[in-house]
Every structure is written in C-alpha cells, then in structure tokens.
Amino acid sequence: MINTPTNQLSFSDASCGTGLKNALAMPRAKVISTVSDSGIRGRGGAGFPVSVKWNLCGLAKGDKKFVVCNADEGEPGTFKDRVLLDDFAALVFDGMTIAAYAAGASEGILYLRAEYAYLRDGLEEMLRMRRKEGLLGENILGSKLNFDIQIFMGGGAYVCGEETALIESLEGNRGEPRNRPPFPIDMGYFNQPTVVNNVETLAWVSCIFEKGAAWFKDQGTEGSAGPKLFSVSGDCQKGGVYEFPMGITIAELLTQVGGDDAKCVQIGGASGRLVPSSEFNRRICFEDVATGGSIIVFGQNRKALDIAENFLEFFEEESCGQCTPCRDGNEKLLKGIRMLKDGTCSMQRLLSLKDLAETMQLASRCGLGQSSPNIFLDVINQYDNEFELTSDANSEPECRIGA
C-alpha cells in the first residue's frame, strides 16, 4: 500500500484506461507537448526529461522501435515499484502504451526483477485481459496504434537496472553497461531506437493524461515537478511507501515517517548521498538531493563506518566487473573502510583513497562506479570524528608509500 499523509493518493483514484484513451485521442505531437508541459522527469533516479527521450526516439531512424519498462528495482532500500506493480499495474501498462504511441514503438518489454517473479503470473494475466479488451494488440482502442507487451525476467544483477546493461541482458548477453553514446534512443534493443522508462514514470504519465499536465506541474518544485513515491526504511517508526510532492525537506519527511531523531539519512539508495542531521533542511528534488525513491534512515546509535562498509560490500560484489575504476576501486575503498575501522589506516592511505574515489566518480564507465564512491566520501568527510588515523605509513603492512 502507498501511504499518503496528505490524503491525496494520486493513484487510487486514477482509473485504468482513461489516461490512455485521452492520449490516443491526441495527435502524437500533442502527447509529447503534454508530457513536456507536465515537466515530468524520469523517476528512476537520473531525472532525464521524459518528453525529450520520447521525442528523440520518435525522430530516430530504425526498423522497429521499443518501449522498455525498467522494473529491475535493485537499488538498496527501494520497493515502491513493487507496490505499483502489485496494486496499479494497469497504470504502468497504460503508460507504456502511451510511450509507444509517442515514440512510434510497436513492442514493449517489461523487464521484471528476478526477485519479483511472484508478480509475474498476475501481470501476465493482466496482459491477456488487456489484449481481450483491445488495450493491447492491433488498433488499440480504435486508434492506429499496434502495440504489445511481453515480460522478461531479470537475472538478479543490480547493474541491470542501468538501462544499457538492462538492454544487454534482454539481448541475452552479460548484463554490462554499454559505451554511451550511442544512447538507447538511437541504438537500444538490438540496435533499434528504444525508450527505457522506470515503472513509476510510466504510472505518472497515465495520471498526467487523466488529470492534465497542469495538475502534475502544480505539484513539486520548479525543476522537479509532480509528486514522487518514496520507499522509506531503516530506523523510523513507520517505514513503507509514501507519496510526497517533490521538494519536501528531509526534516518534513522524517516527521511523517517517525524518524525525527535520525543521525543521518541515505537518500537515493546505496549510490545516493548520506545526509547528516545538520543538513535535514535540504530538499529532496533534482535541484538539491536527488533520489529514485530510496530513503534509509539511520538512528543515533549507527556508526558511519558500518554504513559505508555495508554499502561498499554491496558494490564490490555488484560492480559488473567491466571497467577498472569500479571493479578494483570499490574493493580498495572497502579495504580502506575496514582499515579505518581497525585503526590501521594512515593519513597517506586515506588521501590516496580520496583521490581514487574522485577518479572513480570521473572515470567509471557507468553510473554505478561513478556514484559508489559517494558513500565513502560522505562518511570520511562528515564523520571524521568516528575514526583515528595512524601517522606512520610504514605501519601498513602491505604498502610502502614513497615520496
């Protein structure tokens, strides 16, 4: 279920097919301008403007175009897509169909996280019903749109949430991010123009076409329009999925979920930012602290180094292993955190690791390695009172530091 402290649950009063019907009644250009007017940006985390993506895909040359719904919800601490697919899947499928209309796609794929296999039968059943009702297939709702959706199960790798790795996985390859450019809108699934959107993005699109672009635009902030779902977990009284408008401050959110006493909050999952209590007045939106929806609350008794260790263990394992900075870098950062915990890390080593973390942010091939060092930097910068450094580099048994 979705908690709406403001009592304005946008999804529960949205009805299946309405937004889709409205969209299909418009010319394609009008669909794109409506999405543009709503100001909606991708809900998966990166916040790319949805209308731009659809428009570019529509303009790109290709034999066939695809819409992929990214339901590989793998970011630690996020589970809002699962709730959407469980309770509001019709809106997601509506959204995919609208996207197909706007981008000129004829095939849709729902890339479902391996751990969500239990949802599959229900979703397949819903797709069958939609075909029966004329919501999928040829001439959808009497329009000229021909479009169908199939479900593809992910294999369980975190990195497959990255859109190009997801496409590689769809093609039957190792789930590894591609070089970009070219971007999926030009060369995606089997090198055809492909739109990849997050589950939540597509659900909101359905609501936008039911309630209007202005309804969406009026919520949130200037650069981050609309409401947003948040997956809240950790040291708070009322964890769960919440709907809040974009731009809510961390403090306001914590009050709603019963986490006022938090020491710090990880916003945006393992690859996000660790915000200390001194900065709880910051706003959650693309202009300030961005998130795909994951909010993990840490209480006063948590140790910053433990948090970093936990996340870096995750990254060390979940790096796809392609590029050097991410594959080897995460291991070194984790080792560094453990040395800090043991009290064996020298100042020299810490400076080297900071340097390395910056290199990883700049030189990694995809968002995983570019963001995994965040937690390392946040912890050593903000919680330097929680560790001691040794002065002598030579006390480190495995490294001889030179000039």
Add this chain to the structure above:
Amino acid sequence: MSAQQTTAIGANIPVTIDGMDIRVPLKTTILDAAKELGIRIPTLCHHADLCEGGLCRVCVVEVEGKRTLQASCAYPITEPMKIKTSSAKVRKARKNILQLMLSNHAGDCTTCNRNQNCELQKLASEYGITTHPFGKVKRPKYAIDHSSLSVVRDNNKCILCRRCERTCAEIQGVNALVTANRGIETEIQTFMNLPLGDTMCINCGQCINRCPTGALQTVDATCDVWKAIDDPKKHVVIQTAPAPRAAIAECFGEAPGTPRTFEMNTALRRAGFNKVFDTNFTADLTILEEGTELLKRLYGALVQKDASVALPQFTSCSPGWIKYIEQFYPEYLPNVSSAKSPQQMFGALIKTYYAEKNGVDPKDIVSVSLMPCTAKKYECARPEMNDSGFKDIDYVLTTRELGKLIKEAGIDLPQMPKSDFDEPFGTATGSGVIFGATGGVMESAIRTVVELVCGIQIEDLFEHANVIPVRGFEGVRYAELPISAVGPVPEVLKDVVPDWNWLKDATLKVAICHGTANAQKVMDDIRAGGKFSECHFIEFMACPGGCLGGGGQPIPTNKDIRSKRANAIYAEDMAYTVRKSHLNEAVLRLYKEFLTDGIGGHKAHHLLHTSYTDRSLGVRGSNK
C-alpha cells in the same frame, strides 16, 4: 543527444583537441582524431583489430560540457567538441587506474616472459608509477594453467582488458575464453573453467598476440631446443617457415616488413643448429600432393560420377583450422585434403629421406621447426604424426621464441652475413614463400594447376605470375578461373588422368578465407547449399592475414603490421627465379630418388598424408 539529425553522414566535424583544431569524419573516435594530431593517448583494452573497448578507462579524456571523463577509444565524435587529453584531472585518473591495475597484478616484471614488451609495464613507467598506494598482491590467486600444448594462462597477470575474449569471439568465432563472475571476482575463464587444453580452444594463439601483459603466453620450447643443441650426440636441424622470416626482424627492433631470411640462416647456424632447411620445400611438395588430390577428386566427381567424392576440397596446412573443423564441422572432414601440412611433411622426410641420404641415425636427429604459429605445437604432438617411425617433429619454436633464443646466443641477427639454406632441400620457389600470406596456398596451387592442365605459362594469364584475384586481406574472397584450353597430361600425372579434355571450358571456382570466424561463415554457407558449396577448392587459414599474422609472431601484430609483412613475403616471391612449385628441382629429385611411386603414390601417401578425428564437442564444451 542525437546528433545525426543535424549532422549529415560523411560531413567533417570540427573538434578542438588540446587547443589544436581538426575536422574529422562523423563517428571518428576521439582516440583516432587525437592520433591525427600526433597526440598519443594511452590505451590498454583498445586493439585496432577488435571492436571498441571502453573498459580499462586508461584512455579517458576531458570533454568540455561533460561531467565525467570519457573513454576516447569508444567515444564517437558526432558533434563539435573541445577535448583535453592530458589535463591534471586526466593524468590523475590515469595514474589511479594504472595503480589499481598494478595492485591486482601479481608478478615480477623481471621474471615475466613479456618483460620489456608489456603494455602495462610501459604505461606504468610513462606515468611514473613508483609506489603501490593501494597495496599489492602478496600471493598469487590462480594456479597457472599449463594444460594446453600451445597457450599458457596466468590469470594472476590478467588486467581484464578482455582483448583475448574479443579476439576469440570476433576474429575466431571460437569463444574459448569468456568473462565470468562479477565485481572483484570477475575473471577470464574457459567454458566451465576447464583446463584450456581440454576445451574447444584451437591453439591459434591469437589471444597471446593481443594480450597486453603476460597473462597469456606461448608454451616455451627454447629450453628443450637448447638442451638438444648442447648435446653433442644430437643432430639438430631446423626448418623455417616463410612467415617468421618476414617478421623476425621485429624481434630485433627493426621495422615490420624488413626481410631477414638469409641473415637468419646464418644466425641459426651460429646458434648451433646443424642444418637449416626451408619449409618452402614441403610447401612446394604440398602443392604437388594436394593439387593432385584435387585433380583426382575433380576427375572422380566429374568424369567417373563418383558420388562419394567430397568437394569442395579444403586446404589442410593450418592446424588451427584443422582443430576448428574437427570440432565444429566434423561432417565435412572428408573435404579436407589428406595432405599433411608442410611442417609435418618435412618432419616425416627429415627422419627418413634426409637421414638415409646423409647417413644420420634418425634417432639422433632432433627436428625443430620455426613457425609463426602456436597451433603447430599441438599439431606435432598429434599421435598420427609419427610416420617416420619417430616423432616427426620434436619441437616447434615460434618466431618470438626464436628471437629470444638468438638473443640468448649473443647474436645480433640483422648484422649477420647472408647465407643460403642447406641441401638436399635447397632453396625453394616463390610459390612456397607465399604460403605465408592469406591466399598464398591458392595462388601457388593455381600457378601449378593452370600450367599442368592448360599447358600454358601462368604469365600468359597473370602478369609476372601474380594471381592478383586471390590476394588481399578481405576476410572471405571468391574467384573464378575459366579453363579455355587444355594441354597434354604431363609425365608426372600420367597415372592420375588419361587426358584433360573433361576440364575444357570448365570454370574453376575457388575461395579463400582467414580467421575462423570467417571460416564459420563459409562453412555455414556450404551447409546451406550456398555459393561456396559450388567451389572446387577453398583455402582456410585460422589466423587473420594467414600465417604472417600467426599467434606465434612478434607482438604487436595488427592490420598495418600484417600488411607490411605481406609486402616482404610477396617481394621475396618476386626475387626467386623459380616461382612455381612443380618446377622445384629438389622436389622433383625427391620423387625420383625416394618417393619412387610418384605423386600421390603409396610411399608418398604413407609419409605425406594423414587422417583427421571427429572432435565434436560434448555438452561440456570439452574436446575430449
């Protein structure tokens, strides 16, 4: 984001790199654009023969307006941009990346086979890496895999550039090496992590040639060869294939394509080899045996209407190709010529004909061959290669190993006086020499077959006997050769056919392909009854460029270097007075003195021909 809407294909895009302006065609990589300006961006996962990498990240550059650094080897320029290739940010990133690689790279440079020819070592030096700020490997993680007869795998030295994987997939279509696992556990594995020697690896060694470090190496025979040379009771002979002599100069710092054939002969003698022979002798012999086999097949199929005759006939000189077809297309083994490769023909003759003629006890002969090829090491160990009553070839040295051996002997090869090959095999013909290049076997066969069948000079059809239609580096080539007139059957073929009238007005259809990924295309076409199934004769070489691009050739090997080696080979061909296999005096003498029942006769068959093994892969991808 999508620049092709505004920029037409073929247009030149202005870019500024390190303050210098240049216009480059659409989709030129930043790396190539920088090269145009004389800027050398370091690379490790990039290789000119392979698809884009973007993996190691050592080639990152700063692109104005981009938040992150971009891998220049994988970034196609589609819009005007400003690039910095060596800013402080870039240099720091590169240094960190190299330090990361070194932290997981186990091995001592001084004891590594690739010492002084290692791309990682070179970059570590260029970027002034003198410390290990992220630690270093204290004990090796992997056991070294010595199971293959050709390739040694030391994963401890692997930097996961994945050039080997891409080589095996893109160039060879074999996929013996693949990436497995994830994160810090990522590693290059064989199928099911089997020992390499038990997998579908075809031993071509192309992976070794593209490995930037010492993670993939050749099984080294230099110690064994030294031992033989040092043993006064042994009579050590070496045969040298055509491709190494077009490349050995590279081992001594000379430019690719510098021919050092005759200096090498002197160097080999000074190093202690008792005799230096030319493998081209048996290349010429191959043409006679394999060419006759082809004519017999054609006669059987076209005149005697024998449905059991397998056509097209496939060449058999490339041992990588042989293992490939044994594994992947075993139902076509009857199409493979039964003629042994030149190396193995020579091996069988050295311990019989040569031993007899020179009064040497064959058991005292140590027969070494110098090859551009790592698969030759596997070939000489095949149990069927013992027709002389001994192991026909004792040791195979690759070009790289020979370079080492000559250096260890204290010899500066390029400074050697020139000397010829030893009798009784003499100096061969130009046809033998061009066996080293893709299309060479076909060209030699055409020179001989046309002259024997048509009774004309090949020069009447092709200027200077250069059969240009079969040359080049295109992966798969096809040519037709109309036979407009036929001549009398020459003496040597009197037992094979009564006349040539059945070939009058026929069109000989031939094809050439190199790299087993290309072989796969041709074989699938044949299986589907396509154009290549109507060919009469197809040359297959496992390695790109043929033997001159072999897995045992000096590192680096790439398109440009292959083409320079080919020039050396064709120049050597032109320099020979005799350029057709059937005019090789020493070969004709061999039939007169030793293989007295003629070409394709019983004795020739015993020593010069072989059979093949169905090595269809089981479900485990093992060849056993």
